Amino acid sequence: MDFRLTEDQRALRKGVRELLARLFDREALRAAVDSGGLDRELWRELGAAGFFALRVPEEEGGVGLGLPEAVLVFEEAGRVLLPGPLVATHVAAGSLRGAAEGEVVVTAVDEGLVPWLDEADVVLGDVAGAVPMRSVDPLTPLHKVPGLVGAGDGGGTRPQGRRPVVPTRPAPAGRMPTTGVADALPATAGAELVAVLLTAAEQVGSAGRTTEMAVSYAREREQFGQVIGGFQAVKHLCAGMLVRAEMARVAVRAAAVTGDPVEIAGAKLLADEAATGNARDCLQVYGGMGFTWEADVHLHLKRAWVRARLRLPAARAEEVVAEQL
Known part of the structure; x- marks a missing residue:
């Protein structure tokens, strides 16, 4: 089986990178961090570009591509930290009117957490009793649904200090709650498997970007009269980051082909390790500068933490793999 990208796939990846460079550059990223809200105009722009309709058949008005192409697109989204419930909206685009065009924002209950609940038009799953959480990622607001798998067990969320949390309404006005997804991977529907893989693709994109950031900084930053990239310890960090990112990328793209x-x-599992591990190592390369709010490294680490808690976290992914050994 040939896993190399075709010419069309390389063109798609290039086109998406150029599109996101225009629609969501670093200035837009920082504006999103400051505002904390979802840019509906950006969402519609993504819809017009076919981001959500990528796998919708052409006869139904979509682009008509497959999961391998979707993985490439979501790698690019992860690379720039594109905010919003991208995966849920993409997966629902073939069945919910308006989602493919970016007119409707879709979110879903996942591991007892609900990203972007206040911004969503459609919620997949039962959000009765959902309460707001203080998300570690400023670009991913979260709610917790008590009693569900993973709810409130750490890993990227924390309660809002000591203040009492007021429950949200069971289903916000104008939203359509639906049934939740199964907990065990072998019993999940194809849509949930797609969601897991696309989340992994976002993690791969972030891992690749932090590798680029670390290498670029190592070539510029000087200490003791030479660039820090000349020090063996820094070389080892960057090499390890590259290995993690490429191993995860190969695994994600192969899984997109085999399904x-x-x-x-x-x-x-590999993608979560690559995203979180690379962000940490990138912080080490940056040194004290990496821990400042002005550097973007911490945003990659925080997003990686949150994604790792969603869509099949490590403990459950390990069980699925181990069961087949």
């Missing part, structure tokens, strides 16, 4: 549930679980 095997166990391979998807393994890909998510």
Whole structure:
């Protein structure tokens, strides 16, 4: 089986990178951090570009591509930290009117957490009793649904200090709640497997970007009369980052071709490790500068933490893979 990208796939990746460079550059990223809200105009622009309709058949008005192409697109989204419930909206685009065009924002209950609940028009899953959480990622607002798997067990969220949390309404006005997804991977529907893999693709994009950031900074920053990239310890960090990112990328793209549930679980596991590990190592390369609010490194680490808690977290992914050994 040939996993190399075709000419059309390389063109798609290039086009998406150029589109996101125009629609969501660093200035837009920082504006999103400051505002904390979802840019509906950006969402519609993504819809017009076919971001959400990528896998919708052409006869239904979509682009008509497959999961391998979607993985490439979501890698680019992860690379620039594109905010919003991208995966849920993309997966729902074939069945919910307005989602493909970016007119409707869709979110879903996942591991007891609901990203972007206040901004969503459609909520997939039961959000009765959902309460707001203080998300570690300023670009991913979260609610917790008590009693569900993963709810409130740490890993990227924390309660809002000591103040009492007021429950949100069961289903915000204008939203259509639907049934939740199954907990065990082998029993999940194809849509949930797609969601797991696309989340892994976002993690891969972030891992690749932090590798680029670390290498670029190592070539510029000087200490003791030479660039820090000349020091063996820094070289080892950057090399390790590259290995993690490429291993995860290969696993995600291979799983997109095979569609095997166990391979998807393994890909998510590797992608989570690559995104969080690379962000940490990038912080080490940056040194004290990396811990400042002005640097973007911490945003990658925080987003990686949150994604790792969503869509098949490590403990469950390990069980799925181990069961097949």
